[in-house]
Amino acid sequence: MSVIVYKIGYGFDPFVHQATLDLIIKNGFAEPKSLYYIGEYVLELFAFNFLPISLIWVNKLFIPLLAAILLPLATIRALTALNLKNSALTILLLLILPYSFFIVTTPQALAYLYLLLIIIISLDYNATKDKAALIAINLLALASFVTQPIAGIPAILFAVITSIQATKLKKSKTLNYIIYTSLVFLLPLIFYFLNLNLNPVANVSYNSIFNTFNFPSFFTDPTIPAKEGIILNFIYLIKNNFAFIVIILALFGFFFAKKINLTRQYFYFSLGLFTSYLLTSSLNFSFLIDYEQKDFANRILYISSFFLLPYILVTLNWIAKKTINQNTFIKTSILTFFAILITTSLYLSYPRHDNYFNSRGYSTGELDIEAVSWINTDAGDTNYVVLANQQVSAASLREYGFAKYYKANNEQIFYYPIPTGGTIYQLYLDMVYLRPEYTTIEKALDLVGVDTGYFVLNKYWWAFDKIRDEAKLEADSFKVFGNEDVIIFKYKKKSTNN
Known part of the structure; x- marks a missing residue:
């Protein structure tokens, strides 16, 4: 949809990467040379050279098409490996989760896609022990790392711990603890020294750890909008309480996971990254403008939520199974409700200006x-x-x-x-x-x-x-x-x- 609505382009970052690709095509390189982002640039340049479309269209379509094709295919394979039926309906139900990450092409979006594929493919590997799946996990982890390190570092650590478990080393538990500890502290330390390098007087604000969520209201005071019409109120009821919805879906999935022997490493990674997020939120990124101060920390929070996907997937598959077995009236009612949720997700995935929120997502005209x-x-x-x-x-x-x-x-x-x-x-x-x-x-x-x-x-x-x-x-x-x-x-x- 973003390709149709935003004819010239959406956001700012895609224009930067587009200009960089143009520079690489013209000069053969771009300065400063960096290990990061090449994971995206190599693929886009490959597509440009072998497909009969312009680089502008490659840049517009790259992530939306990859996500639309690869995520469903990987999910179907994973559900089949777990012997879970109703995969098509389960994938449709997954659309209740906003997917704004994948509406434009950026290295961060590609790294997110790689990480999600790693998590989904690991479900396949844990069920089948297919060596091809393990190889795919490790290759995607490397690709994620050379695309964007915020997602790439957790991807590498997850690939390492999955590979260690495959080798059945005697000291694997010790190595696992080392990896989980690294997961908590590695990104905050990297951000701290990066910030220190750019700003020698960088400081740490421990109060911001506790102010990040305002924990009491976050967990005990859900927001119920009531100022507008029923449609807008419902949309923002979902939006304002989305964290609760994710947690509830994940908790149900964690319970169901025992029945299919789903490993707990996804939970440990999610918890470790959530802790990493809290630590990173204590840093003051003074080299960024005010409204981007929390951007780095928020990316870690998003990645933390990605590792809850296996549990959410199990819950949605259970809902799909129960729905299929109902009579026509109940089945239609449930599917209609989820259709409304999917439409809500679509609305929330794009910039919007309504009586509750103005995203100021103006595009280049x-x-x-x-x-x-x-x-x-x-x-x-x-x-x-x-x-x-x-x-x-x-x-x-x-x-x-x-x-x-x-x-x-x-x-x-x-x-x-x-x-x-x-x-x-x-x-x-x-x-x-x-x-x-x-x-x-x-x-x-x-x-x-x-x-x-x-x-x-x-x-x-x-x-x-x-x-x-x-x-x-x-x-x-x-x-x-x-x-x-x-x-x-x-x-x-x-x-x-x-």
């Missing part, structure tokens, strides 16, 4: 592309810097790739803001949240050593009218696109102003 093209033409051979939101920056990446960098304060600064922190992005936020003053633009000009700057304002931005009117007071000129859907304000450094 045609006018954004027109705007960056106009700026490029207007500037000509002149060096310049642009203050704009991330979707305009995405448009610049789509059209011109990594065209300009400036060296300042011993770092390379991209000429458009990158929404992972940095001075340029903060200056843009100052323009839209404080006041669009020339002095703010001047800071950007002085930082990168140029005389020309542009400020791009989108109509959907909060307080658009106020920002527009104030920006006109100090800008040297401005250019309007559409019905003021995008406005570009141009500034020249005062000392060079004619």
Whole structure:
């Protein structure tokens, strides 16, 4: 659906990786060279070279198609190995779980896909001891590691512990304890030293461990929305209490798992990663902007929930089995209810703007592309810097790739803001949240050593009218696109102003 709705592209990261792939095709490499992400780039470039479609379409379709094909096939094989019937209905019921990870192509999404495949294939291996399944687990773990380490490290540890159990070593229990301990501390330590390297005065906030969930309300105070109509209230009843739903499904599955001799290692991995999540949440990632501070920790939480999938799968299979054996009326009622849940999951998997939530999931549009093209033409051979939101920056990446960098304060600064922190992005936020003053633009000009700057304002931005009117007071000129859907304000450094 994202391919249909977001014709140019969705999010920001896919544009970065698209630009990187274009650079690799052009130059044969991309700097800085990194072990990570090559797990995705190799596959996408392979598909581009052997399929009659453009790289843009490879990037759009890669993860959605892989997930839609591989996850059901692996699940059917696993259920068959466990001698569990009704696999088709079970897979349909799995769609009640949101799948927003797989609507766009990013290395993180591919690493998540690898990890989920590892977990599902391990069900097959534990039941059949098929060596091909064990080989697949180890290969996918390596692929996950060279794609994105946050998912790759747990994948490697899970593959190692599965391989150890296959060898039946005498000291396997000791090795298992070492792996489970590593699972808890390895990612927090890596993040700590990464943060310390980027910010020598990084600190740890132990209070945030306990504030992460607000434990009492999280476990004893479920949210029941009642402000809107029945449909929206139901959707957010599911959304706000999704953690409870997952836990309940997993607990039932944990009980049923005894009947099919399902190993407890999934539970141990989930618990270990949840502890790792709590430890990571105590870190202050000062090199990230405010709304991305919890992003790294949340990824560990998602991975922790992935290891509950075997138990959820068993529960849903039990529901499918019981449903099939009911009379027509009860069967239809149950299936209708799950159809509503699946529709709810679809709604929650995409950006939305309703009376309960505004995800601000604005996509890059045609006018954004027109705007960056106009700026490029207007500037000509002149060096310049642009203050704009991330979707305009995405448009610049789509059209011109990594065209300009400036060296300042011993770092390379991209000429458009990158929404992972940095001075340029903060200056843009100052323009839209404080006041669009020339002095703010001047800071950007002085930082990168140029005389020309542009400020791009989108109509959907909060307080658009106020920002527009104030920006006109100090800008040297401005250019309007559409019905003021995008406005570009141009500034020249005062000392060079004619």
